[in-house]
Amino acid sequence: MKATIYIILILVAQPIFAQTNIQGMVKDQRGETIPGVNIFLKGTYEGVSSEIDGSYILETTLTGEYTVIFQAMGYKSFEKDVLLEGKPITLSVTLREAINEMTAVTISAGAMEASDEKKAVVLKPIDIVTVPSAMGDIIGAFQTLPGTANVGNDGRLFVRGGDASETAIFIDGMKVGNAFGTTASNVPTRTRFNPNLFKGSFFSTGGYSAEYGQALSSALALNSVDIPARSQGDISILSVGGGFAQTLTGERNSITASANYFDLSPYQKLINQNFDWERSPYGWDTEISAKQKWGISGIIKAYVHTEASGMKIWSKQPGSEERGQLVGIGNQYTFAQGSFKQLGKNDWSYYGGISFSNNVDNFDIAANEIQNQNRLLHGKTVAIKSFSDKFSLKTGMETYILRYSEELISENLKREITDYQYNLFTEADYYLSNKLVFRGGLRSGHSSLANQTWLNPRFSLAYKFANEGQVSLAAGTFNQMPLEELRIINQALQNTQSEHLILNYFINKNGRTLRAEAFYKGYKNLVTFEGQRFNYSKIEQAGEGFAQGFDFFYRDQKSFKNTDFWITYSFVDSKRQFAMFTEMVQPSFAPRQNASIVVKHFVGKLKSQIGTSFSINDGYTYHDPNFPGQMNAKTRSFQDLSLSWSYLPKPNMIIHMACSNVLGRENVFGHQFSGQTNENGRYESSPIGMQATRFLFLGVFITLSKDKTANQLNNL
Template sequence: MKLRLILFCYLFLFQSLAFGQTVLSGRILDEKGLPLPGVNVLLKGSYDGTTSGVEGEFEFSTEKSGMQVLVFRLMGFKTLEIPVAVEGETLQIPDQELRESITDISGVTISAGAMEASDEKKSVVLRPLDIVTTPSAVGDIVGALQTLPGTSAVGNDGRLFVRGGDASEVGIYIDGLRVANAYGTTAGNVPTRTRFNPNLFKGTFFSTGGYSAEYGQALSSALALNTKDLSIRDQGDLSLMSVGGGYSHTLANEEQSITLTGNYFDLSPYQGLVKQDFDFERAPFGWDLEVAAQKKLGKDGLLKVLGRTESGGMKIRQPEPGQEGAGALIDLRNQYSYAQSNWSKISPKGWTWFLGASISANSDEIAFDSIQTTRDNKLAHLKASTIRDFSDRVSMKLGVEHFINTYAEGLPLQGLERSFQDGQTYLYTEWDWYLSKKLVVRGGLRGGLSSLSEEKWLDPRVSFAYQVSKNGQVSLAAGKFSQAPLENYRVLNNELKNTQADHLILNYFWNKDGITFRAEAFHKEYAELIRFEGVPMAPVNLRNEGCGFARGFDLFFRDRQTLKNTDYWVTYSFVDSKRSFEQFTTQVQPGFAPKHNLSVVVKHFVTGLKSQLGASLAVNDGYAYTNPNLPGDMNSKTPGFQNLSLSWSYLPRPNLIIHGAITNVLGRENIFGYDFSATPNAQGVYESRAIGQPAPRFLFLGIFLTLSKDKNANQLNNL
């Protein structure tokens, strides 16, 4: 009797409990409609839940009732939360779909035309340390970038030439703000360098085409340099070099840091030791002062300030072909200043904000024998932008910027001057859509207007990237790019319109365990290029009538894994470029665009010697030029260019670095073109003078000493 009573009570209580529960069931699928097993399914704020089965099915019971939140979680997928009304004995949940979660680590990235030089990116090509230790670069940012695909080494210039475009087609930015006159002023056929020290920067983004809508005023390429954030310690850095010296001092704490730097260079002592083909009456010299400061503002805000001023000059005689004597004396003096400040902040609601302003001011005084000329150029840039990640699949970039460009040139002895001022305003937006882990689409639009030419324009851009394997992806980029003509042309004709280029780029990128392979094909169409009669020094009838193209492919391979303590990369670029521009009435191969370009860089660290040994080789097939003794334009080509460079970096103590480099070790007589006489001689021949290197080789020796409480600190910590 007692047993029957117990069983009756148990069954009664069980049924009573069952009547107070609800059974939830359903299925969970992926984006393709396939079942997802192993998904954790639970009611938020409770322990009630289960795991989906092989067919994505799930079922569990709960005592909760009313409005609840049902949660679905699976590693690699975005967590899904849906509201449900829990009532009755059963609740059938409609089929639910989990979407893949896209992160910086797992997601595909746009790689067409883009190369990162930051060790914070998974698609590293060059780090800041690579830039300063590339033998042929001798510490110059552009010198290192000339070992990358798509670039051409033009030895008598020193600036960056990309895929059949001249150096003016490369836009240079620091922290997103445009830098005008980023190269030092120099005389004709005397190579120049970038003004800024690579130690300033934590990373470099170099695009050979198809770049972001954030950047404009560049037909070929965007070079974005990003300055360092807070410095990590107090230290002083002393540099003694074969061409000068400098000192840098940093004060830092957890909230702020400031670095003051001063440098002086003078090639006169070096010129006395190494014979130069150039006839310098005063070898190049100059000084610079620089300040870089950073300060944290609140939890997620950062303020940066950068200022630089410098002065320099040279005196050189340049003989004329077919004429006796030392030639005309060119006396050049340059003053340059650059200042910028920018503020960035990540807000709690997911917005990233940026405000920045910069100004570049360049002043040249150039005397050609008794003819005095002046040239002044100023560029102010104001910029505001924001980035918003609406989800892990949709991201927006939106910005507005304004440029004020003033330019003047004159003959002060004659009291003559001509000038212009132009205000340009831009709006741009760019959206990234991650359609899956394997596919991303980027669409951009950049619109601008000019007060000087009264021109308005709109440049659309689009990119696609698809992951074809675990380590490989393909990208496609296309877009329209606009750039105002050079200032010395616009001052002659204020109504000149933008020059234009259309880009189409197909890229394959593969990266695994320290090995990188990159292959890219490209096509550029130029329109509205500047044409004129006469010569570039005295152009007449300037107009937008030129056109042209550049097409080809690049190959890049880097291996930091196979050989112990060895890092090397190989680059090959083929560029087929022709354009009608300047004084050329037909499409010709520009003198700055060799067809075949090969570069090899090798670095090996020898632990026992505490040394890094480096070698770099640059080869191209020569430069086109016009020989007036033959019919046609650009009818001849120089012999091929070759430059083998070696370097040795030695660390005798942790805080002491001794670095030596020698370029063109084999002493090859590289020729970049010819100067011809304006009139033929008695035999009817235009006499010529080869444009070559100032000396067979360039030797550099530097001693870098770091002073700090941490005796192990050195300048490599900055890179």
């Protein structure tokens, strides 16, 4: 009887202790075997690793339904349900390469990041305010980057042979109208916004995303700080004015309010000026910025900036001993926007907002009072869907409402235009592997004033090498409506157009960055006219042109202790028929060769950072009516050596001093000619130079906080 029971127990237990062998091969998409793959049964400790030849054998005494998981670094996990019942199982799998955000190739053609959030960083936010020649101006820092031209008597951003109007500026994705202060001819301007507002930027010199439009040459996207680190007050005492900002922060929200005032009169009484000021530039601004976290993964931002400024200057005419013509300028400006970002379910994300710009210029020229008003309303909504780690799609829509008016107050004459623009855009990123990515996009638009509809295709392709370097190719079509001051006279004007083709090599490794880029840009439908502002005639779109060349950028933060430096060189061959020119000419704002060197060295014992920057180009073309041809003359090279010193005497105090053009070089940007010839039959001229040979800036920045250790660098 006992023997019978033992036999029955053995027969019943046999299936329980039966062994199942799972075996096979693991390969990648190219058919190559993968060693070291972790293969295990989900929820158990049963597992093995694949051999050098990709084979594996997983032995188990478990029975029932289980899931076999295959995992390897750089590949997507693979799962397969199996039934373990003591019978051999053959399971060979092919693992697909996973797209790793930290190691995957990125599109770098035409693109330069300036953010702590991206791996392909060229400049960080703190670099923007510490470049010696920038004098704290955002655009001044970007003028040391490849593809830009330093036009010292203007101050705006000129990119690859393009006029300053060809660059569009965005804050948190929303278009900024009239981003630069209004100024007189040959008096440099600055951006209106404090660099401390921003955590980073995306500067594209061409071939940029289908999300951005109405810019023939460049897009500069500035991203504001989210929730500041702490509550603090910031006092700024400057050689040209001063200001105060107060920040209050909570766990999920913050608000910052600031006020600033500047007046160059005291400074310019101490420093000799080449310009004859009746009233030196002055102005004030106030702004409020509020942030609120929204749900688990969203944020809402609101920002309002308002300012007023003015100046009066005597414009001397060549060949005359008189003071010339008195030009008065008054400007009032307001920019307001609200924006949001939100991560949704199922790999959806959303962002967008609305912005409003209102710029009013009052000109007093030869007893004529002229008022211009430019208003821009921009609304945008964007949705992004990640269908997998390889494929994502961005789709958005936006609307622009533009109103522009000109009024001759003394004669009670006024004219105005309104344009409604509607845009749709879509863009897809597809990673063929960690080393190869393709981006394709379309942007459509319609203008009610021009009665024109357009479609712009754009694409980019990037491949990453084993040494972490990568090559990118970008191409596309870009449209931009002519300036409002021309459209108000000829309302039939349609889009100007440019075609971009860019080839880029980029590598960022071990604290060193190398970027080299070749480009071609073709122009169509450029506007030509006769006369000058407030007196245009014969406005047509018969112009064309091109810009071609290459850029080089090298940055090194490792070779020398406590030293950071970068070198930039750009060559631009640009010619165009535009404005009053009847033939293809090299524009005055497009020097053929531009170069800059920026060096910053930290001296720990002195608690100081010492910086120097040197900019040079081969000179500016100009038109000399004493000789045949157009744009037939050229100035000598522009050169500027600037120095800066930042000192931290206390944790909450920063003293910053900078001086531009320390060598006192008399830079000339062109010549102004008289309207009539003299007794010798020649047109007399006077050089267009700098208002002061050097500019000295001194600032003391004091931060008030509970721990008394915070300073204004915390926001950078």
